[in-house]
Structures are given as structure tokens and as C-alpha cells.
Amino acid sequence: MNKKYLQWLYGQLPELANKGMITQQNAEQIRQYYEGLSISSKKPLALIIFGTIGTFLIGLGIILLFAHNWEQLSRATRTVLSLMPTAAGILLCGWVLLKKNDIMALRESTATFLSLMVGASLALVCQTYHISGDSADFIMTWMLLIVPLVYLMDATIPAVIFLAGITSWTYHFWGDTLKVFLYWPLAAIVVPHFVRSLRKEMYAVRSSLFALAAALSVFLISFVMLNQKNLPGSWIIFHSGIFGMFYLIGKLDVDTPSRHWQAPFLFIGRIGILIMAFILTYHMLWDFDISKMGSFSDIGLLLNTALLVGIMSIYAFLAIRSQKSLEVEDVFYAALPLMAIFGCLFTYLVEPLSAVPAILFDVYILAFSVRYISGGIKQSRFDKLNTGILILTVLIILRFFDINIGFTLKGLTFIILGIGFLVVNIAMLRRREGKA
Amino acid sequence: MKNKQAIIFFLFLVVAFLQLATPFALIRKHEAILKEGKTFKFRTAPIDPFDAFRGRYVALGFEQDKVLMPEGMDLKSDDKVCASVTTGEDGFARISGLNKYPPIGLSYMKVKVRYTSGKDVFLDLPIDRYYMEEEAAKLAETVYRAHSRADKRDAYAVVCIKDGDAAIDKLYIGDRPIEDVIREAVQTSK
Numbered sequence: 001m002n003k004k005y006l007q008w009l010y011g012q013l014p015e016l017a018n019k020g021m022i023t024q025q026n027a028e029q030i031r032q033y034y035e036g037l038s039i040s041s042k043k044p045l046a047l048i049i050f051g052t053i054g055t056f057l058i059g060l061g062i063i064l065l066f067a068h069n070w071e072q073l074s075r076a077t078r079t080v081l082s083l084m085p086t087a088a089g090i091l092l093c094g095w096v097l098l099k100k101n102d103i104m105a106l107r108e109s110t111a112t113f114l115s116l117m118v119g120a121s122l123a124l125v126c127q128t129y130h131i132s133g134d135s136a137d138f139i140m141t142w143m144l145l146i147v148p149l150v151y152l153m154d155a156t157i158p159a160v161i162f163l164a165g166i167t168s169w170t171y172h173f174w175g176d177t178l179k180v181f182l183y184w185p186l187a188a189i190v191v192p193h194f195v196r197s198l199r200k201e202m203y204a205v206r207s208s209l210f211a212l213a214a215a216l217s218v219f220l221i222s223f224v225m226l227n228q229k230n231l232p233g234s235w236i237i238f239h240s241g242i243f244g245m246f247y248l249i250g251k252l253d254v255d256t257p258s259r260h261w262q263a264p265f266l267f268i269g270r271i272g273i274l275i276m277a278f279i280l281t282y283h284m285l286w287d288f289d290i291s292k293m294g295s296f297s298d299i300g301l302l303l304n305t306a307l308l309v310g311i312m313s314i315y316a317f318l319a320i321r322s323q324k325s326l327e328v329e330d331v332f333y334a335a336l337p338l339m340a341i342f343g344c345l346f347t348y349l350v351e352p353l354s355a356v357p358a359i360l361f362d363v364y365i366l367a368f369s370v371r372y373i374s375g376g377i378k379q380s381r382f383d384k385l386n387t388g389i390l391i392l393t394v395l396i397i398l399r400f401f402d403i404n405i406g407f408t409l410k411g412l413t414f415i416i417l418g419i420g421f422l423v424v425n426i427a428m429l430r431r432r433e434g435k436a
Numbered sequence: 437m438k439n440k441q442a443i444i445f446f447l448f449l450v451v452a453f454l455q456l457a458t459p460f461a462l463i464r465k466h467e468a469i470l471k472e473g474k475t476f477k478f479r480t481a482p483i484d485p486f487d488a489f490r491g492r493y494v495a496l497g498f499e500q501d502k503v504l505m506p507e508g509m510d511l512k513s514d515d516k517v518c519a520s521v522t523t524g525e526d527g528f529a530r531i532s533g534l535n536k537y538p539p540i541g542l543s544y545m546k547v548k549v550r551y552t553s554g555k556d557v558f559l560d561l562p563i564d565r566y567y568m569e570e571e572a573a574k575l576a577e578t579v580y581r582a583h584s585r586a587d588k589r590d591a592y593a594v595v596c597i598k599d600g601d602a603a604i605d606k607l608y609i610g611d612r613p614i615e616d617v618i619r620e621a622v623q624t625s626k
Contacts (some may be wrong), residue, residue: 079463083456090452097445118455125459126565127464130604145458148451152444156560 006034051109058113075128082124089114093153104154108206111155113278115146139165143186150193156206159190160213167217174224176301181222181307187214198256212264215246219268221415231304232288236280240340241311247333248318253325273336274391277365278398280340283358284346307413312337329375332368339364365395373424380432382425389421469607470604473596474543476521476529478563479609480591492573492615494607496593500531501550501559509534511557515549519559521597528592531559538600546600563595566607572618579609579617 013027022030031167045380092110100106119142125131126138150159150270166186173179194214197207222242226234250266315337343357350356372388376379479499479508503519505511511534520533534557538544550558568576590610596603607614 076578082463084457086455086459090455094445094448094452097441097448101441114455121455121459122462125462127493129462129564130566131462131466132562132564141458145451145455148447152448 002358004196009034047289051105053107055113055116078124078128082121082128084121084123085117085124086114089117093149097153107153108155108157111153112157112161113148115149115158115161118142118145134172136169139169143169147189150190154193156197156210158191159193159210162190163187163213163217167220170224171222177225177303178223179302180221183225187217198261207258207261208341211261215264216270218242219272225307226304231288231301231308234304234308236340236344237308237337238284238311239272240276240337241308241315243276244270244309244334244337245269245315247330248315248322249275251322251326251330251334252318270333273333276340277336277361277368278362278394280343281358281365281395281398283355286343286354286357312341328371332364332371335364362395362399365391369395375389377424377428380428382428385424385428386421389424393421465601466603469601470596470605471596472606473598473603475605476523476543476595476597477527477591477592478529479559480593487533492569492570494573494576496564496566496604496607498563500529501561503531503534503557503559505536505552505555505557509536511549511552513551515550517547517549518544518600519547519561520544531597543597544600545597545602561602563593563602563604566593566604566614567580568614568618572615575618575621576607576614579614579621 010031013022013031016022017024017027025295078080093114096103096106096110122138126133142218143162146158147162149155150162166183170180171184190210193270194207194210197210219242220233222239226238246265247269250269252262254262319334322330322334339360343360346357347354369388369392372384372391374388376383376388480496511517518535518538519531520535520539521544522530522532522542524530533539533544535544545562547562548560550560552558591608591614593607594605596605609617
């Protein structure tokens, strides 16, 4: 249950009672009803968490036991034992579907168990018959066999396992754009489940977990997705676009029962934007030349371009949709992809390996930190103030390692920064105590 | 609602069948190779890596994984070819040729080109691992090293080949299964 809405409701009840719209007794009954709901909603939540962790551990334990190798047994015995984990998982899931389909915790835990056991069975058979073949085939077979469980059992953990599996599968094809691109249609298989859980779920755990897995998965495949040989510098736009998109998803004002699912996107977006901004202050990273771009008859280049256009289109849609609800700090975060595009265009069209884009990002981070510091002082918020000072400090440290400055000057600067950090914090603390 | 549940359960049964049928199909295929395939002895040179997903194994390298580039063929890394397999005078397997298509009348393995160097083609054979119990796999490497000196290269894998597919039956050290050699080595060390 969304705490924000509950707090609002509790705040409204006295006013409604005072105006005679409801009696005091009604107000108390409404309060008790929702308090009971939020407590009881934690029970199945705990069951889901512990049930899933329990079956996950059992599944992992079984896999590890099998990895120990049972060479003392005959091939026939090992063959039968190889199929038993999957058979056990199927029986459990079948029983849940027939008799206990309304208990989410059971659906999640048995589906997780079966998902792991399918992998265990395949691994055991490979071990028994010394089957080689690369792990990419093994992973893909496993993932395709378990993905239907996401919908048949209405379970999220198998979807998370699936995302992890296809992400690791792409790493076997580094540089092979066509193969890596298959990630997107594969990942799309589990998106309807996520959308459905967002719309109907009172509990945030499942959709938050999926959101975290999706955000991490997209972040990880971003390193293998682009072929820098045919589109130099594209990684800058791609990563900036991904993090900008995540940030805006995190800030989107949506009408879902819970908004906790947005937290992983916001967190990864924020961290990613800051790290990218710092990285892009190094001017050697702007060393790419549009004349080295591949030919558009190359399918890899077409796919890369389509990917960039797709990411930036989603970013633009989210930015337009969110423009009224974004505060000034949000605009700073969300502006990274636009700055990245400007920097790349400048490098492509004006001058490669120019210091201009790098300096632009220096100014961007400086303005960012000043905004945070001034906002923190005005609102008496230590978290904002110290975040701003920290960002500024990191920028100065990075530039110090860039430029040839003597130790004395570096040391003095750090001392001044440290003193400034302390003075501002103490001043704000006194100001706050004075107001109180 | 009941109809929907019935459909879901039916689909679940279909998926369950596939989840069991996939490993079963692998088992059936490899059993057929071991029972009906032609047997060859491949001289090996094992090393010992670790595959977290599938257990500990002895990685097998083969003396026969290098062949000359056939005339008229221009092979590159990751190309798939058919390697004809015959038995040499010493009783051990030889790769006698490479073809794009299965050769008629000869046993062959489907292999991948690892890389080429000049006129030499280095192959990835589909019989590159022998699973053993963890501690045994470590010992196997030590035992093999003792049997890999130039005067004592007597380690080999017995492989069955059928219709391009290959399956390892056993790994031998000096005409004895490696499991027996390891067992004896363990008992001797105690």
C-alpha cells in the first residue's frame, strides 16, 4: 500500500468528520481498516520473500551438490537422477497451479525452484555424457525453457533469472552486433509481465525487483551492444541516453498502486549520470573521427544507429512528458544526453580531440555542484549541501591529476576545500539551531 | 475463469513436457552415439579449467587438432567444417581431411575452426572435456603430467562417432581408465 496516499487519507479524515460528512466512528473505522490492510499486506510479502529465498537456496544447494560429480554411480543411474530435479519441480508447480494458485508466495517459490532445476538437469546430463558445446548454447536453452513460467505461474523471479541469463548470453558475442541485438526481442518477452504487475500490484517488491533487474541488465549489455568500429563515439550518446532515460523513468508521475518500482531506475540513473559526466571531462575520450564511420550497407551500423535513435526517442518522449514536474536539479541530471549529443556533433563536424566538449562538461559539473550547494543552503538541507560540495571536490581532484600543479598548491587547495566544507556545515547547523 | 485455469494448466503441461524432453533428447542422442557409433582412440594432452555452471572437468587438447588447409578452401575462425576421421597404423585416430559437407563412406566429426596460421588450420573438436569429481580432476592433471613426457605420452580418449556427432566414452592413462589410476594414486598417497 502506498504510504503517501495513506498519510493523505489519514490527514483528511479529521476534516471530513469535523464537517459532518462522516461521523467520528466512521473515521476511526476507516483508519483501522487501512491500518489492518497494510499490516496484513506485509504477511504474504514476508512469505514471498522467505519462500523464494528458501527455494532459491535449496535450488542452488542442489546445483552445487551436483557439481561435485557423482562418478561412483553408473551412467544409467546418473541419467535418471539428472531428470529428477526437473520432474520434482514440475510436480510442485503443477500442484500449486491446481490447488494453491491464489497464493503468490507458493507460485513464486515453486516457479523459482523449477527454473533452477531445469538448469541443474541440463548441467547433469552434460556432465554425465561429457558434452562440450559452449556455455552460450547451454544458457539460451535453459532460459527459453523457463521463460514460459513467468506467465504460466505469474512469477517474477524466473523473469529476473531470464534477464540475467540473456544478459550473460550476450557477453559471448562481444563485437557481433547482429547476435547481441537479439537481446531486445528476448527481453521484450518479459515486459508484459512487468507492465501487468505494475498495474495490479499492491505490493511493490515484485515490480521493484524486476525494475532493478531490468535496469542492471540494460546497463550491462550497453557495453557489448555497440560496435565502436562502425560508429565511433556512439558509446557516449548511448550511455548518456540510457542513464538519462532511467532518471526520467524514475521521476515519471504515473498512476500505479505503488511507485517503489521507480526507485532502482532513479538510483542507477543518478549514479550513472554523475559518473558519465565526470568521465566526459577527459578530453582524450573525444578522440574519434566521423571519417572512420562504417558504411550504411553494413547491417551492424544500421542496427547501432537504430538503437541510438530508439534510446534518444524514448528519452525525448519521457522528457516532454515530465517537463512540468521536473525541478531545477532534475533538469541538470536529465540534460546529460543533450550535452553528449552536442559534444559528439562538435567532435564530428568541427574538430576531433578538441578540448571544447571536455571543458563544457567541466562547466556542467561546476554549475551542477553550485546549484546543489545554493539549494542546500536555501533549504537548510545538509544532504543537498554536502552532495554539492562532494561533486565539486571530486571535480577539482580529477583536474588536479590532469594538470601539472605542485604538491604545495594541491595540498593548500585541499585544505581550503576541507575548511570550507566544515565552515559551511557548521554555519548551517547554527542557523538551523537559531531558527529552532 | 475455470476455462482460463484449464488452458493455463494445459500450457503448463506442454512446457513441462519440453523441459523434460530437452535433456531426454540429449541423453538419447548420446546413448545412440556410444552404442552405434564407430570407436576411435584420440591421443590427448589435458589441462584443467573450471566451468562454474557445469562442474569440474579435465579439458582435453588433442594432437590431432591441427591439419593442413585443404586445397581450394579458404577457412576462417568460427567456420564450421566436417573433419574426416580414420585410424592410423599406430591404432590412434587421425583427421584425414576437411570438407564443407559430410564425406561419403567415412566417419566424420562436425568441428569448428579455432584459427588459421599460414597453411595450418587449428580446430576446436567437440570432445574437449571430461567431467570428473573435483578433487579427482586436480589429480588427473598431475597424473597426466607424469604421463606426458616425450617418452611416455600414453594418455588417450576413446571416442564414438556417428553421423558427425561425437561422444567420449572414457579417458585412459596407459591403457587404464583414469578413474582407476586416480583411485590408486589416492590410496598410494595415504
